[in-house]
Amino acid sequence: MxxxxxxxxxxxxxxxxxxxxxxxxxxxxxxxxxxxxxxxxxxxxxxxxxxxxxxxxxxxxxxxxxxxxxYPITGTLLQPKSNPTYFTDLVRELQEAPNRSWLDRFMLRIKGVVRMK
Structure with missing residues (x-):
């Protein structure tokens, strides 16, 4: 045992x-x-x-x-009609996040507050 x-x-x-x-x-x-x-x-x-x-x-x-x-995910499940690029943008953000400098993080925070596009 x-x-x-x-x-x-x-x-x-x-x-x-x-x-x-x-x-x-x-x-x-x-x-x-x-x-x-x-x-x-x-x-x-x-x-x-x-x-x-x-x-x-x-x-x-x-x-x-x-x-x-x-259980592979295929079809329109990864592309919701409200925001079709949501999941691709999310994966891109997760890949870029560890390599960002403090200035990049600060600029993203400001963009989120001001809603610049």
Whole structure:
């Protein structure tokens, strides 16, 4: 029983090592928080071995984009009639945000207040 608990914990820690880094908030990483939780406690909060293995499986499925592949988003779902470029603009903003200087961030804030286009 103890060997399977260690094995489940090792699966979780291995999955967390494969988790991508968050470029938006580099000082707070999801995998670091969970890694501390599973490394610090000899038992992970009263979870059974099966529950730990289910958590490891859920982490691996998220890392592998299992649900994105199983349920692809196609058609007009990504282009709402009210704002057809909303999701493409959102992805572009998320990609550009980590590389902005303080002046760029300040100008965007001013544009948001004044509503310049």
């Amino acid at each position: 103890a060997k399977s608990a260690v094995s489940a914990r090792n699966h979780i820690l291995r999955a967390l090592s494969k988790w991508p880094q968050d470029a938006i908030r580099p000082q707070v990483q999801f995998q670091d928080v969970l890694r501390k939780r599973f490394e610090s406690k000899p038992t992970s909060g009263g979870l059974s071995d099966q529950e730990e293995l289910k958590q490891a499986n859920a982490l691996y499925s998220l890392i592998g984009n299992r649900y994105k592949k199983k």
